[in-house]
Amino acid sequence: MPRFQGNIPPIVTPLVEDDRLDDAGCERLLEHLIAGGVDGIFVLGSSGEIVSLSHQLRADFVRKTCRIVNRRVPVLVGITDNSVVETRRLARVAAEAGADAVVLTTPFYYPVNQRELKTFVHCVLQGTDLPLLLYNMPAMTKLWFEAETVAELAQIEQIVGVKDSSQDIDYFRKLVGLKSVRPDWTFLIGHETLLAESLHAGGTGGVNLGTNLFPHVFAKLMQAHRSGDDASVRDFQAKIDALAPIYKIADSSAPLLPLIGITKTALSIMGICSDRLAPPHQACTPEQRQELVKVIEQLKTTLDVED
Template sequence: MPSSPTTQPPSRFQGIVPPIVTPLADDDRLDDSGCERLLEHQIEGGVDAIFLLGSSGEIVSLSHQLRADFVRKACRIVNQRVPVLVGITDNSVVETKRLAQVAADAGADAVVLTTPFYYPVDQAELKTFVQSILQGIDLPLLLYNMPAMTKLWFAPETVAELAQIDQIVGIKDSSQNLDYFRQLTSLKSIRPDWTFLIGHETLLADSLRVGGTGGVNLGTNLFPKLFSRLMQAHRENDDDAVQGFQTKIDALAPIYEIANSSAPLLPLIGITKTALSILGICNDHLAPPHRPCTPEQRQQLTVVLEQLKSTLGV
């Protein structure tokens, strides 16, 4: 059972936690210098933590060896300057726990677990899955609700039951459903130490107003200072400034509009990687079978980025 609310410290995993893309030199090799530049870009931008191997990190398209290599390299680069969270998504309990152990050995601070996918899973099996992962790992764990990719939700009732486990310290929600997110934040009554992170960046300010504690937002890869300043304004209870920064975050939409919107998320990852390459931060290679942006998209994106750099003030 959780400790009493009076003895629970606030979560270490609140604030802006960028879902880092995985810089690739080729199909199964990291862009080593790109990894370092990307992580330094985030830390210099004032982020509160780093999230490796989430959906934006193309985790399910990477070999198990590459995942482990990235975790080890990233933890060395970050060197405990901010907490590192590691996605351990895999349908295999054995592989999931193996990557969790890699994360622990590398010095990561927490692991992040989404629901299984491919085979249908009910909520009872989902609870069993999470409990099985927890057996034998020592790091704190955050749940990750990503129904667009996994086709399965963490039902609020399931999250409430799992909140009784001390080792589970929060949830990241990418459902884009603010009513669902509000149900999650009501769990502060039993776990005031939990973190509640929103995935969709256009909802960041709204999520903070309904009890959220931070964001795991794709655009942070590009403009970390913009997101960090919004979070600082929230901490200072400056609602006008929060809304001002949210308006600037919403202005990133032209970047994403260049991407092919016929499929969820992956084109947005591709456009973000291409933007990072234009900014000189990392390679834009995508894990196979996916392809990077076209030359035409790259040209459009170059124009949009120049406009944004002059208007965002970051």
């Protein structure tokens, strides 16, 4: 059995100032997720604005997350930095804080070929004993973990899985084919609209932004999947797809960041945490917030959410 599976939300990073965590918001968010039935926590992923945070704040957030979670569910930590030294440093922080695994995407800015990418992974592994998951996020890093590269890296016991946010389900199916050589591997899908399809293809869970808001819906889908209830899986996928009006309020001219902003605003409306984004990024407009209030009220009925 894979060690990490199910709903492992990529949590947002609650902030009250440019370089200070919203401490109360962090605790409310984590308790909200654990009460909602998540199977793990992924801190400092793309949804956590990792590249916009100072190294000190990243370390503080990892320590705080591990302390609040207190081993109730596994904690996975995103460690990627273009500097191998900084990547290893954050991996050490994760280990010392009690995290269960680290997650590594590709470096970015300078072009990197697949040979150099494998060297990057090997260099990082030399600096940590924690299990490591690969993270394919080409929309942000402009670089893929090509399927052949993943297959080669799968020979390394310390690497225990992959999270794919490419939105390419055929690529994901190729990755799942590695179960023949690594039956212990975790295969996680990043885009929530593909969650049910990815599980049907052999995936083991999801790292989905919407889980921040309505974790119980994602938990119920996973429960249905584990019990083999395909009809209920489809029903809960339809409820997850019903979150689309939230994302449509966001500015569609840029990828991902507006979705993080709209999710933070939704969390602030729900009384969970601040909607502040790391600079230079701006929170939602008052008009977007007003529209979002109406959508969330409608979704509470659609998704059977208690106040």
